[in-house]
Amino acid sequence: MPDRIQSFIRVLTVLCLVALLSPQAIADQHEFRFANGSSWRGDDGDTVTVVFTENRVEQQVVGTVVKVDGSAPYRLVVVKGEIAGGIATKAIFESDIVSMTSVAAAGGDDAAPVRTRPRRPSTEAGTETGVSNDAASDKPGVFLLPWEGQVGIMARHDEIEEIAAEADKFGPGQIIVLEINSPGGLVMEGDKIHETLMEVKKRHRVIAWIKKAISAGAFTALHCDEIYFMKVGAMGSAVMFAGQTSISGAQLDAWVKDFGDVAEAGGRSRIPAECMVTRTRMASYDKDPETGKVTWYPDMRGEFDISDDTQVLTINADNAMHSGFIDGIADTTDELAVLLDLPEWHEINDAGRRIHRRWIDNVEACKREVPRIMRDIQIKPEDQRLVLLEKLLRWYDRCEPVMLYEFQGPGGGKDELRRTIERMRRQKARQGRN
Amino acid sequence: MFHHALIHRTALTGLAAVVAAGTATAEDRAPVVYVIPFSGQMGTDIHPDIYKEIVEDANEVKPDLVVFRLDSADVDTNFHIQNDDRREEGLWQNIEVYRDLMLDIKNGLDVPEDKQVMWIEDAVGASTLLAMSWPTVYMTDGARLWGFDAVQRFADGWSDADVRAKMYAAWVGIATGFPQAGGHPLELSQAMIEPQHVLGVKFEGRNTIWTNDVKGAIWTIDGSDKAVARFDSDSAENVMLSQGTVADLDDLMFLLGYREYEAAASGAEIHEQYVEDWRRTYERCGEWLKDIRDRGGNTIQDLGAQRGLWEKILGAMRRYPAVEARLKRENGLDQFTVETEIEKIKEGIRRGRQNDRNGRGGRGGNGGGGLGGG
Numbered sequence: 025m026p027d028r029i030q031s032f033i034r035v036l037t038v039l040c041l042v043a044l045l046s047p048q049a050i051a052d053q054h055e056f057r058f059a060n061g062s063s064w065r066g067d068d069g070d071t072v073t074v075v076f077t078e079n080r081v082e083q084q085v086v087g088t089v090v091k092v093d094g095s096a097p098y099r100l101v102v103v104k105g106e107i108a109g110g111i112a113t114k115a116i117f118e119s120d121i122v123s124m125t126s127v128a129a130a131g132g133d134d135a136a137p138v139r140t141r142p143r144r145p146s147t148e149a150g151t152e153t154g155v156s157n158d159a160a161s162d163k164p165g166v167f168l169l170p171w172e173g174q175v176g177i178m179a180r181h182d183e184i185e186e187i188a189a190e191a192d193k194f195g196p197g198q199i200i201v202l203e204i205n206s207p208g209g210l211v212m213e214g215d216k217i218h219e220t221l222m223e224v225k226k227r228h229r230v231i232a233w234i235k236k237a238i239s240a241g242a243f244t245a246l247h248c249d250e251i252y253f254m255k256v257g258a259m260g261s262a263v264m265f266a267g268q269t270s271i272s273g274a275q276l277d278a279w280v281k282d283f284g285d286v287a288e289a290g291g292r293s294r295i296p297a298e299c300m301v302t303r304t305r306m307a308s309y310d311k312d313p314e315t316g317k318v319t320w321y322p323d324m325r326g327e328f329d330i331s332d333d334t335q336v337l338t339i340n341a342d343n344a345m346h347s348g349f350i351d352g353i354a355d356t357t358d359e360l361a362v363l364l365d366l367p368e369w370h371e372i373n374d375a376g377r378r379i380h381r382r383w384i385d386n387v388e389a390c391k392r393e394v395p396r397i398m399r400d401i402q403i404k405p406e407d408q409r410l411v412l413l414e415k416l417l418r419w420y421d422r423c424e425p426v427m428l429y430e431f432q433g434p435g436g437g438k439d440e441l442r443r444t445i446e447r448m449r450r451q452k453a454r455q456g457r458n
Numbered sequence: 459m460f461h462h463a464l465i466h467r468t469a470l471t472g473l474a475a476v477v478a479a480g481t482a483t484a485e486d487r488a489p490v491v492y493v494i495p496f497s498g499q500m501g502t503d504i505h506p507d508i509y510k511e512i513v514e515d516a517n518e519v520k521p522d523l524v525v526f527r528l529d530s531a532d533v534d535t536n537f538h539i540q541n542d543d544r545r546e547e548g549l550w551q552n553i554e555v556y557r558d559l560m561l562d563i564k565n566g567l568d569v570p571e572d573k574q575v576m577w578i579e580d581a582v583g584a585s586t587l588l589a590m591s592w593p594t595v596y597m598t599d600g601a602r603l604w605g606f607d608a609v610q611r612f613a614d615g616w617s618d619a620d621v622r623a624k625m626y627a628a629w630v631g632i633a634t635g636f637p638q639a640g641g642h643p644l645e646l647s648q649a650m651i652e653p654q655h656v657l658g659v660k661f662e663g664r665n666t667i668w669t670n671d672v673k674g675a676i677w678t679i680d681g682s683d684k685a686v687a688r689f690d691s692d693s694a695e696n697v698m699l700s701q702g703t704v705a706d707l708d709d710l711m712f713l714l715g716y717r718e719y720e721a722a723a724s725g726a727e728i729h730e731q732y733v734e735d736w737r738r739t740y741e742r743c744g745e746w747l748k749d750i751r752d753r754g755g756n757t758i759q760d761l762g763a764q765r766g767l768w769e770k771i772l773g774a775m776r777r778y779p780a781v782e783a784r785l786k787r788e789n790g791l792d793q794f795t796v797e798t799e800i801e802k803i804k805e806g807i808r809r810g811r812q813n814d815r816n817g818r819g820g821r822g823g824n825g826g827g828g829l830g831g832g
Contacts (some may be wrong), residue, residue: 028674098594112570115572119663119664119665162591207628208628236554236632236635238628238631238632253633254561254635255531255638255639255641256557256560256561256632256635256636256639257635257638258628258631258632258634258635259631260628260631261624261625261627261628261631262624263617263620263621263623263624265620265621265624268616268617268618268621269621270618270619270620270621270624302620303623330681335623335626335627336620336623336624336626336627337627338627338628338630338634339616339629339631340631340634340635340644341635341638342638342643342644343644355561355564355565355639356565362501395794396794396797397800399801400801402803403798403801403805404805405805405808
């Protein structure tokens with residue numbers, strides 16, 4: 025009996041210890057089973073990798089489990105990790121979690137960023153990091169060129185060439201980000217952009233980061249190795265027209281082909297790209313739920329509609345991402361850095377911003393000053409006219425695209441204006457002699 | 459600039475609040491909520507001109523939560539007498555300005571997006587773009603959340619069907635960016651922008667599945683292919699577009715799980731002051747325009763007086779883009795046309811003085827005066 029009593033006391037002691045020591049541990053241990061059959065069991069404070077979907081976009085966060093609220097199947101997992109360049113806390117609904125795995129804690133609270141994984145299994149072009157900065161720059165970074173406004177007037181191939189030349193100084197394999205916000209513009213500039221980008225892509229990794237890429241803006245973006253959208257992003261609407269009338273016949277066929285070719289050169293399907301050019305094309309797709317592989321159709325047989333034959337396509341962040349037509353969504357430079365596999369957002373220098381600012385300032389000054397000059401020619405005394413015309417001529421040299429396409433060649437065009445000025449100078453000289 | 463945030467502490471009594479979201483981040487203070495008003499006319503009262511300052515102020519306050527209080531409607535609820543002041547209708551042509559405003563606010567605030575809440579008191583017209591730009595939405599009882607009716611008309615000026623389709627698609631794409639930024643699905647935004655899309659909902663567990671095919675939908679929100687989808691606080695809550703219907707800020711905070719909080723009122727004060735200032739300035743511009751018309755006259759003194767008035771108007775336009783927006787809409791005036799008036803008057807005065815010197819009396823030239831009619 026004493027043995028049984030001692031044994032009972034030992035059991036009781038163990039139970040009491042369990043009772044004393046474990047309530048917290050029991051309370052904090054969580055077990056999850058996910059739709060794909062995987063499961064996770066762990067405690068608050070564990071370092072985990074969580075793959076989850078949000079707004080239909082699959083994302084991943086590595087971080088520490090802060091807490092789990094609620095009861096199955098509606099639990100909320102709170103993970104602390106690096107988000108958009110800073111440590112933040114992310115609450116994820118159980119139903120949104122695809123998988124959750126424990127990782128060996130390395131460095132305490134260290135956490136990988138939340139990232140949207142590109143879902144383009146069939147087109148992986150340009151996804152390697154490819155950054156090989158020379159000694160001039162210690163850490164991987166980018167050259168960012170804001171590229172905004174009307175194509176051919178504000179957004180031009182010239183600035184792309186300039187930033188490429190700047191990147192060349194650091195050797196091949198640089199990342200050039202074109203931050204695109206363009207309503208489209210001149211087709212003839214599109215040809216120059218095509219030549220420029222096809223060359224630049226041979227040396228560097230060219231990224232389109234889109235707020236708005238309409239028409240020639242979309243044409244430009246499609247050239248790029250990778251395309252990222254801001255959540256507000258829109259790309260498409262590339263019907264070509266002259267005056268008030270859209271092109272047709274062979275000209276249209278050629279433009280459709282160009283658009284498709286460019287999309288394929290960028291590693292994307294030509295089917296949706298062609299829908300951006302004409303109402304006559306259609307696009308839909310199927311998506312393998314397991315692999316995410318997208319199969320495009322030039323008609324409406326796919327499960328997911330993109331564009332029917334009543335509309336011109338402008339694609340937005342959700343359908344662009346779901347269809348794998350773009351590589352990710354980033355609203356901030358920090359978010360973009362994660363998608364580009366950079367440890368942090370780092371601009372190697374500000375050349376792109378300066379190149380952009382210089383040209384935009386010039387364009388804005390031209391748009392501001394030329395109407396004033398034109399007005400003053402009308403209302404100022406005759407003796408000031410020559411000076412005003414000379415000012416006007418100088419703007420042709422400083423900002424020809426605006427003079428030609430925005431103001432339709434004031435003064436009858438540059439050559440005519442020069443002749444007018446010469447005539448006035450001779451007249452003035454004659455009057456002086458008399 | 460810190461605007462002496464008027465912080466009032468509100469203790470809510472009653473039942474325990476909803477869990478988790480609303481726990482205080484610091485034990486020694488109640489959570490602080492900063493209210494950013496989106497109230498009044500889109501394009502003037504709601505203008506980037508003022509929100510940079512408000513965002514800076516909010517970041518100085520360091521709130522735990524930001525609530526956007528949206529109250530901007532182009533039409534009132536009395537549809538019978540149609541007494542709405544058309545001058546107060548929101549400016550739709552600024553759609554990309556609103557987009558950048560929204561992005562600047564979101565990216566400019568130090569508070570993460572999951573701590574930014576859209577509280578809709580009324581959203582009819584361009585303000586719906588902002589209403590749909592945030593994922594967490596609450597509505598006041600009876601509040602409206604109408605569709606983006608105007609976008610469908612943006613391309614009407616194009617006669618060629620393909621060009622019109624291009625312009626239409628572009629504008630729809632840009633407008634869709636707002637609800638995309640708010641994490642709202644395309645099926646919902648399409649029905650709110652394009653009349654031809656109907657809208658229904660199905661439910662999977664607690665999730666709402668939006669569909670543009672009402673066959674098989676549990677509820678039809680918009681069965682018409684002639685009108686865009688609209689919501690009120692009830693219908694929005696029923697389909698979980700709105701997370702809840704509230705009476706006031708206390709109510710909202712309670713639903714968000716904050717039993718106790720401090721409200722920073724400086725954002726509302728900055729906005730109120732701005733609205734008061736630009737509207738007062740705008741009224742003065744109206745008076746100056748009337749003076750210009752009433753005074754008339756071609757003497758150098760008359761022209762000098764007119765020039766002074768135009769310069770005041772120009773100064774007001776430069777100070778407040780909202781003033782310029784209203785003067786442009788109602789009087790066809792922008793800075794360039796006003797500058798032109800001033801230049802014409804200057805030229806008139808110059809000619810008048812020249813005439814004086816030539817002994818031909820003190821009349822000025824043909825200066826200004828042609829613009830400014832209501």
